[in-house]
Amino acid sequence: MKKIYFIFFILFILIAPKIKAQNNSIDVKGFLEYSNTTWAPSTSDTWMGLSSIYNRVNVHWYANNELTFFAGVRNNFDYGAMLAAFNPMYEQSLTQDNGLMDLTFKWASGKSYVFYSNIDRLNFKWSHKKLELTVGRQRINWGINLIWNPNDIFNTYNYFNFDYVERPGSDAVLAQYYTGSLSSLQLAAKLDYKNRLTAAAMYKFNVANYDIQLLGGVMNQNIVLGAGWAGQIKGAGFTGEASYFRNKDHFADSTGQWVVSVGANYTFTNSLYLNTSFIYNSTGTTQKAGLRNFLDMNNLSPRTLTLSRMNWFGEISYPITPLIKADLSAIVNPYDGSAFVGPSLSFNMTQNLEIYAMGQIFTGNKDTEYGDFGQLYYLRVKWSF
Amino acid sequence: MKTIIKVGSILLLFTLLAFSSVQAQDMTAKEVVSKSFNLFLGKSSFSVMKMTIERPSWNRSIEMQNWSLGNDYYITYITAPARDQGQVFMKYDKDMWNYIPAINRTIKIPPSMMMQSWMGSDFTNNDLMKQNSIVTDYTHKFTGNEKIEGYDCYVIELKPLPDAAVVWGSIKMWIAKKNLNTLKAEYYDTHGKLIKTEEASNLTLMDGRLLPSHLEMISNIKKGHKTIIDISHQKFDLKYINKAFFSIQRIKNIRPENLK
Numbered sequence: 001m002k003k004i005y006f007i008f009f010i011l012f013i014l015i016a017p018k019i020k021a022q023n024n025s026i027d028v029k030g031f032l033e034y035s036n037t038t039w040a041p042s043t044s045d046t047w048m049g050l051s052s053i054y055n056r057v058n059v060h061w062y063a064n065n066e067l068t069f070f071a072g073v074r075n076n077f078d079y080g081a082m083l084a085a086f087n088p089m090y091e092q093s094l095t096q097d098n099g100l101m102d103l104t105f106k107w108a109s110g111k112s113y114v115f116y117s118n119i120d121r122l123n124f125k126w127s128h129k130k131l132e133l134t135v136g137r138q139r140i141n142w143g144i145n146l147i148w149n150p151n152d153i154f155n156t157y158n159y160f161n162f163d164y165v166e167r168p169g170s171d172a173v174l175a176q177y178y179t180g181s182l183s184s185l186q187l188a189a190k191l192d193y194k195n196r197l198t199a200a201a202m203y204k205f206n207v208a209n210y211d212i213q214l215l216g217g218v219m220n221q222n223i224v225l226g227a228g229w230a231g232q233i234k235g236a237g238f239t240g241e242a243s244y245f246r247n248k249d250h251f252a253d254s255t256g257q258w259v260v261s262v263g264a265n266y267t268f269t270n271s272l273y274l275n276t277s278f279i280y281n282s283t284g285t286t287q288k289a290g291l292r293n294f295l296d297m298n299n300l301s302p303r304t305l306t307l308s309r310m311n312w313f314g315e316i317s318y319p320i321t322p323l324i325k326a327d328l329s330a331i332v333n334p335y336d337g338s339a340f341v342g343p344s345l346s347f348n349m350t351q352n353l354e355i356y357a358m359g360q361i362f363t364g365n366k367d368t369e370y371g372d373f374g375q376l377y378y379l380r381v382k383w384s385f
Numbered sequence: 386m387k388t389i390i391k392v393g394s395i396l397l398l399f400t401l402l403a404f405s406s407v408q409a410q411d412m413t414a415k416e417v418v419s420k421s422f423n424l425f426l427g428k429s430s431f432s433v434m435k436m437t438i439e440r441p442s443w444n445r446s447i448e449m450q451n452w453s454l455g456n457d458y459y460i461t462y463i464t465a466p467a468r469d470q471g472q473v474f475m476k477y478d479k480d481m482w483n484y485i486p487a488i489n490r491t492i493k494i495p496p497s498m499m500m501q502s503w504m505g506s507d508f509t510n511n512d513l514m515k516q517n518s519i520v521t522d523y524t525h526k527f528t529g530n531e532k533i534e535g536y537d538c539y540v541i542e543l544k545p546l547p548d549a550a551v552v553w554g555s556i557k558m559w560i561a562k563k564n565l566n567t568l569k570a571e572y573y574d575t576h577g578k579l580i581k582t583e584e585a586s587n588l589t590l591m592d593g594r595l596l597p598s599h600l601e602m603i604s605n606i607k608k609g610h611k612t613i614i615d616i617s618h619q620k621f622d623l624k625y626i627n628k629a630f631f632s633i634q635r636i637k638n639i640r641p642e643n644l645k
Contacts, residue, residue, distance in 0.1 A: 029467060029470060029471075031467075031468075062640065127638065130634070132634075132638075138489070139488065139489040140489070141488055141489045141490040143490065144493075157488075165487060165488055166487050166488060167488070176634075178632065178633065178634040180632075181477070181628075181629070181631060181632040181633065181634075182477065182480075182632065182633055183633075184633065184634070206480065209479055209480055211493050230492075230493040231493070232495040232496060232497075235495060235496040235497040236495055236497055237493070237494070237495030237497070237498065238495070239493075265495065265497075265498075266495075266497050267495075267497040267498045267499075268497070322438070322440075322445075323443065323445075348445070351445060351446070351465075351466050351467075352466055352467050352468065354468070384466070384467040384468040385467050
């Protein structure tokens, strides 16, 4: 049985480009990658490896001028000692579908391996003049910052999960009405696997060269109000997002939570790029913030971007040659003294092949926000088609 | 992502090709340069192009479609390489956005991010963003007549005005007498050293206008370094490209034109 699925998987990759050639109303693209992760735990000298073969296929079908279908499928085969060390918890975190529909399929698994597919996009979009209606599994991205997104209440972006920037989709209905060239009103509602509702409205507009957004709604049991902006100061990008959450069932006897993040970035004429951000969480701790394990990071919400009162982020990147880019980023928790350092190098090998080497080095004392994660090293080869 | 942001704006200028037949007699050198430059301007345009960066040991190319209105409005859709395919850039007056389909997000691009060159392209921002500088920031003088690829050309020397904020010490241009296409330009630094040479060829009739479809910027400092732009389609003064064409809704939904 396993073999049949694997053959299907290979066929999918082989057939995809041919469909593309035959019919212009169907667009197929994606990537295939192999990555190796080495984990050096903070509490042990035994390093562990994880290998991953990961393929993504996006299919767009433009049925007519008003109707588009979109499906996005991920096929993953992960194996290695790191998986074995955390199983069955690790496997569950990978194959748990948090949407209303369960579109994650586990083909095969054992103590040290798991092979699964996940449909993270499956929607149709109907457009009519200034109105667009998108129904199904989709990414609703309301973030405006580059690192932390308190306004991104549907599919929260996780900075550490660099290999899955697409993020899982939301099973949702999104109505967008464009009130002007640069302004829109959006209404969105999603249900998750526990039938919890997130529903909100956002108005987005542009004034004095600033994008501004205002939103309000409910996120699970919380009422949420938010605002964000993106603009510039003397050529530098200047963005911010703030959200206020308050339990709607215990509104009177609870205090709210503010999550605020502000960032700035600048690119010099020699392509040196600087980026900085901070995040403030009014209910975050000023003590040791080591309150979750690394796997929980896959399931972030805007309320849990950091468990600390504050985090600071800095990044510097530079293309050493036109084909090799170096990047160094860091996150610091100023209260418990723990930190993350992320050096990386990307190599553009050919037009469509890229090698990426990255470290996620976490340091700090026991029970601090980043002190217990150890060090992770990644080597990834990615072919885009 | 960031690396290709500038390309759209860069190539935009090459998309703004417009041409009205000009009689070249009795024009001053400045008028010749100005009219040649104006060949690259139009009310609106659509173009398809490919930019290739050539280096001694490698080359990379990027392909795109552009829709533009004047100098302040354009949309660029990246069709290749595969990694960037589907990304869309829009300039709307002074604002710029980048739509990234993978994350379904429109990012507002700050001006400084425009400074990067794609894969070390030999076209600098100065060349591309402030091209009318060659008209307004220099004095112009006829220095002779030469033939380039069979075309009789004016040779014109440009010297910067005293207060002009330009990087070149002088520029030498070869402009075809008949159609006023700039077929060659040499860029010298303030010490008189030749830094790079621009060559335009393959004059092709595109939407009724004779224009170069192949442009090369060749480094005279670094051997084997050049940037090539090939224009495969070019249309002008399209009625559907008006101000209302440019919107956030457009960049989230635009698809490349199917051209054979």
